Amino acid sequence: MDNNTDNQEYRFQPEQIDWKTMEKFGLNQEKLEKMNAMDSLLRGFKTNTLIPITINLGTAVSKMDVRLSLQTGDTGQVAVHLHGIRKEPNLNNTFLGHQFTDEDKKNLKESGNMGRVVDLVNLKTDEIIPSVISRDRLTNELVAYRAEYMKIPDEIKGIKLDEHQKQTLLEGRPLYLEGMTSKKGEPFDATVQFNADKRYVEFLFNTKPSQLQSQQQSQEQKTSNQQPQHTDKEAPKVFRGKELDDSQYEKFKAGQTIYIDGLTDAKGKAYQGYITFNKETSKTDFSFTHPNKLKEEAKPTVDHKTQTAVNTQGKTNEATKNLKEPLESKQQQPANKQQEDQQKKVRKPRGQKL
Template identity: 60%
Template sequence: MSDPIKDVLKTQEELSDILLVFDKEKKKIMAVKGIDQNGNLETVEPTRKNENQFMRVDKQGDLFSNFFSNFFSQLKNPTNFSFFKIPALLAVDTSKELQKQIDNPTAEGEQLMKQHQIKEDKQKNEINMETAQTNPETSEYKYKPEQIDWETLNHLGLSKEKLEKMSLLDPLLKGYKTNELVPVSLNLGTAVTKMDARLSLKQNDEGQVVLAIHGIRKGPNLNFPFFGHEFSKEDKDNLLQTGNMGRVVNLTNPKTNEVMPSIISIDRLTNEVVALRTDFIKIPDEIKGVKLSEQQKQTLMEGKPLELEGMISKKGTAFDASVQFNADKRFVEFLFDRNDTKLTQSNLQSQTQGAPKNFRDKELDNEQHQKLKDGQTVYVSGLVDKKGKEYNGYITYNKETNKTDFSFQNPDKIKDQIKPSEAHKTQTAVNSEGKTNEATSNIKEPLKSGQINPDDKKQQQQQEESNAPAKSKGRKI
């Protein structure tokens, strides 16, 4: 009869891997135990006696990739070590073979090391991805300006200078989509198309760097399979309500048939459906002062929403909110605007009713803001266009449409200058308002622009006949 405890332990070993490490300074293979508070690697001798101290990692590819990236990023002096992923049942024996290769290198031993080593370039790529998500300013560039076909971009109304002035070239070269919509013009010779879109760079099948245009859609297309995944009613509801699907699904690369565990979100600027592989998800250890437990991290890793209490805002006040990892933004976002208050688009608009305090990134002073609320025209200076040039102008707030209108000329003075002439008043009164003036009161057809008297013999005759005394209709005797 088998021992159930031993069976469970054996199953755990079969489903887990052990991290072995080669310390380049000590020239020794060790088993990883963990990382201390200072980022120093903790290890033990890879012996049967120490097996219960070995760090065990889930064998599943995407979970291991995420774990190792986070592990590697916390490590102090990571370049001093090379890591190996070994099945738990083979860890002790394999460690001996790896140590033999270190002490006496052979071609066979080198092949064994390559088989189990976690490649350093993959380690670096994973860390760069994490750095880029949390701090784009320090991330490395994915593309170079000279790789871009600027001649083609010029046909789209885009140039290197324009993208630089709009502060969009830098994030594009780092592999990101622009965080704002960009006007794009496509001249086809016989037709010209203009549209707003988010932009990104990608490599085509030939390895060339090309521009991807993410145009605005009326809504996300959720009625057709997405890389092999068919959206359930719950999937659709989640995506439409929060922008995130809330679970991990397997997507299939149509070119390679590779199965990719991924989360799915909606690009809220364009309504494009966006997926992110789970091995690119990086969960922070702390959010707004709240340290995440392993269980909370796993919840976010699975694309699910997580309720957090006691977070601290920049102003030092405590607040609670739901958070969730967004595949488009590639970071954990707050959901309190959509989840907790359940605001619809119309609710959001009604909440923003009223004269704005800011106009085109220019903050109005209290006097200007009050004038705008009172329906007066306000002069604003120091506005900056997308090319970085300053300009000035006048703004007015329309309470009915909840829009702020801009004009380079004072609209109040324009109104004073454009006063209707007497001739125009007559034309409007007769044609549109049903009123009359004595000289044209009996003309049947509409008056011409500026007309205040009969224009021809026909109109003169109509006017004279109508002015003649009416004939008596009395009975003859």
């Protein structure tokens, strides 16, 4: 390994590695350096490639290919972890509290990335951690990565990302980019997506735009239906992780709109709004603005009512009934001298001819 490399870039140092354990696997520092595996290990990542190891079980010797990683244990010691090859990922059981949907399974098998942020549970502390999930394509191991640690670049191969594109990637979804420039200076198009195993945005060249659109539509449908439906028409006591107090709940289940704060989005930012329980659909409607205020703002003004009544409905307004022209927006009085003269003219009834 190059001794001139800045050690500040590394999470671990070579002397922290348990080389006695490595020797039991038939490995040493020299071998790992020749396989270009030391750099990723010291940075805190898994080795980029599969490493052949030998395990002596006493009565038998087992050989296998694994990915290696270094992890700090509870006592502070650096331990060597082996990531063996699985025939297929285990998607039927819960993963850190998350139950995979059919769409989740499909995405993990096809692209390797689940494609959305979900709440996972730390089994030791019970902490709820919004995370993305990917499949290690070399071992089929499932890997989770905290959403708060995700870093999205401002530019990818010459294409500057706007805020909407960055948000798409932060939500774990795939993004199709056109007109990128390769290292050889050649233009190319590809899908990009954050990979939890690699911990960065990767290229997915085998994903077609039509498949991408289908996945995005499916994800949008899930997002719109993320609130559970209560078939028994009972109002939920918890909304997006925030439990309602007794006073709030009584109003909420009665169908009243209540204010709720202390909510947290996928990026960990707090927000607040108004919720209303719809008894007919058993769904909870959320709005950042009070629905009654929105209705009030949507009501037509008196000026607009006058204009509509006169111009459209054929009704009259005492102050403008003699005007010949249609009323302008918000007009309730004559707008100029000509209209004033028209309004003052009152036709006298003609007598009947004998």
